[in-house]
Amino acid sequence: MTVDKKVKDEAQPSPITFRLDPTSGVPTYLQIVQQVEHALRLGYLEPGDQLPKVREVVASLAINPNTVLKAYRELEHKGLASGRPGRGTFIDATLGDVMLPELTVLRRGLRNWLAEADSAGLDGEAIGALMTSTLRDFSERRDVETARGTNTPVRRAGGRR
Amino acid sequence: MSIVETTGLGRRYGSTWALRDADLTLPEGRLIALIGPNGAGKSTLLNMLVGLTEPTTGTITVLGGHPAGSPAALDGIAFVAQDMPLYRNLTVGDMIHLTRNLNVTFDASRARARLAELGISEKQKAGKLSGGQRAQLALSLALARHPRLLVLDEPTAPLDPLARHEFMATVMTAMAEDGISVVLSSHLLAELERVADHLVLVAAGRVRVDGPIGDLLDQHRLITSPTSTVRHLDGCEVIETTSTGAQTHRLVRRTELVAALPADAESRAVGIEELTLGYFRNDTPRPAPVLTGVSR
Numbered sequence: 090m091t092v093d094k095k096v097k098d099e100a101q102p103s104p105i106t107f108r109l110d111p112t113s114g115v116p117t118y119l120q121i122v123q124q125v126e127h128a129l130r131l132g133y134l135e136p137g138d139q140l141p142k143v144r145e146v147v148a149s150l151a152i153n154p155n156t157v158l159k160a161y162r163e164l165e166h167k168g169l170a171s172g173r174p175g176r177g178t179f180i181d182a183t184l185g186d187v188m189l190p191e192l193t194v195l196r197r198g199l200r201n202w203l204a205e206a207d208s209a210g211l212d213g214e215a216i217g218a219l220m221t222s223t224l225r226d227f228s229e230r231r232d233v234e235t236a237r238g239t240n241t242p243v244r245r246a247g248g249r250r
Numbered sequence: 251m252s253i254v255e256t257t258g259l260g261r262r263y264g265s266t267w268a269l270r271d272a273d274l275t276l277p278e279g280r281l282i283a284l285i286g287p288n289g290a291g292k293s294t295l296l297n298m299l300v301g302l303t304e305p306t307t308g309t310i311t312v313l314g315g316h317p318a319g320s321p322a323a324l325d326g327i328a329f330v331a332q333d334m335p336l337y338r339n340l341t342v343g344d345m346i347h348l349t350r351n352l353n354v355t356f357d358a359s360r361a362r363a364r365l366a367e368l369g370i371s372e373k374q375k376a377g378k379l380s381g382g383q384r385a386q387l388a389l390s391l392a393l394a395r396h397p398r399l400l401v402l403d404e405p406t407a408p409l410d411p412l413a414r415h416e417f418m419a420t421v422m423t424a425m426a427e428d429g430i431s432v433v434l435s436s437h438l439l440a441e442l443e444r445v446a447d448h449l450v451l452v453a454a455g456r457v458r459v460d461g462p463i464g465d466l467l468d469q470h471r472l473i474t475s476p477t478s479t480v481r482h483l484d485g486c487e488v489i490e491t492t493s494t495g496a497q498t499h500r501l502v503r504r505t506e507l508v509a510a511l512p513a514d515a516e517s518r519a520v521g522i523e524e525l526t527l528g529y530f531r532n533d534t535p536r537p538a539p540v541l542t543g544v545s546r
Binding site (some may be wrong): 091109111114143144147148149150151152153154155201222226229230 | 519
């Protein structure tokens with residue numbers, strides 16, 4: 090494995106640095122992917138910008154280099170970034186927003202549901218708990234169905250070599 | 251290529267098996283975490299890996315087929331033992347000199363550069379260094395041998411959080427720059443989530459779990475159902491069951507894709523810590539909890 094061979098060029102340092110949240114329960118590679126997506130949405134990152142070099146991320150966060158490589162591969166897979174051999178990984182694309190009309194329809198549906206929950210006597214916390222557990226369960230079942238539909242073992246995208 | 255391969259590996263002390271029937275194939279370029287309760291057989295496995303202990307049964311080869319303990323194996327492996335063995339009355343400079351003379355390959359300038367980066371003076375005596383500095387000295391000496399495999403026995407256990415972070419950052423940087431493989435035994439489960447690629451879990455002298463961490467996390471789930479309606483789950487091996495009057499939690503390993511869960515059961519992913527503790531508790535004999543309505 091060769092990572093970020095030192096090449097003499099006047100590349101700008103990356104506009105962002107990663108921070109990890111050990112209590113989030115989100116896998117480390119996914120936190121990196123999400124932080125890049127978040128930075129893209131908020132305009133901290135633009136096409137052409139360089140992501141932090143693997144060596145730098147590893148030295149500052151004390152995480153496994155394979156985790157950073159996995160995150161960068163996932164970003165490449167999503168078409169958001171691409172690796173340039175010997176130089177690092179660079180942003181290719183921006184993230185489009187979710188269509189506004191869809192959001193409006195979804196919000197209306199959610200309001201109706203909340204009114205129903207309210208008249209059934211659920212308070213804010215109870216609604217939150219129900220929402221969280223149902224969402225978690227929903228994602229689980231969807232994952233299983235997706236895996237079954239395509240007849241492949243359950244695996245995260247961008248699995249290990 | 252695999253960095254370590256064992257077949258039917260076992261070691262007996264007197265009439266007690268410290269480790270038995272271990273079949274492992276550990277991948278190259280990864281950090282492999284070896285975990286297990288005290289006395290589970292971790293140190294026995296590490297000692298056989300670096301050639302300090304002879305197996306009673308089976309075989310162990312390293313670095314692509316060299317018997318553990320052979321000259322080729324010893325040249326390619328660096329081992330940092332738990333107590334960071336250093337000569338306390340020697341200065342840092344003397345330790346570098348000594349280690350250079352005891353090894354075929356030794357990059358003294360690399361060790362000096364790394365220690366200078368950390369602000370450790372060559373004039374200081376090894377015995378006068380802080381715990382974190384001692385660990386960094388032992389690690390720098392090990393890495394200056396340019397090993398292909400670095401073996402660490404509970405290296406960060408006595409260190410404060412900052413020293414631990416810096417120690418692991420040095421190990422991770424060596425992986426990124428030199429592509430070395432690492433085998434590390436540790437009790438610090440929370441830390442492993444960030445640093446390990448591959449997990450080997452030993453309990454009571456046997457290998458219970460062995461695999462890439464991503465796959466293991468995909469396979470395991472915590473299933474919660476109302477105790478009154480708990481029933482057998484198809485395609486799952488139940489690792490641990492905790493039951494109260496109202497709720498039953500089951501840590502399961504999916505042996506195949508889960509058949510549709512009962513509508514009143516919830517399923518969620520688990521972290522390394524939860525997964526590991528489930529196996530540890532399951533292997534520790536203790537009074538059986540009262541279970542009702544569980545068919546297995």
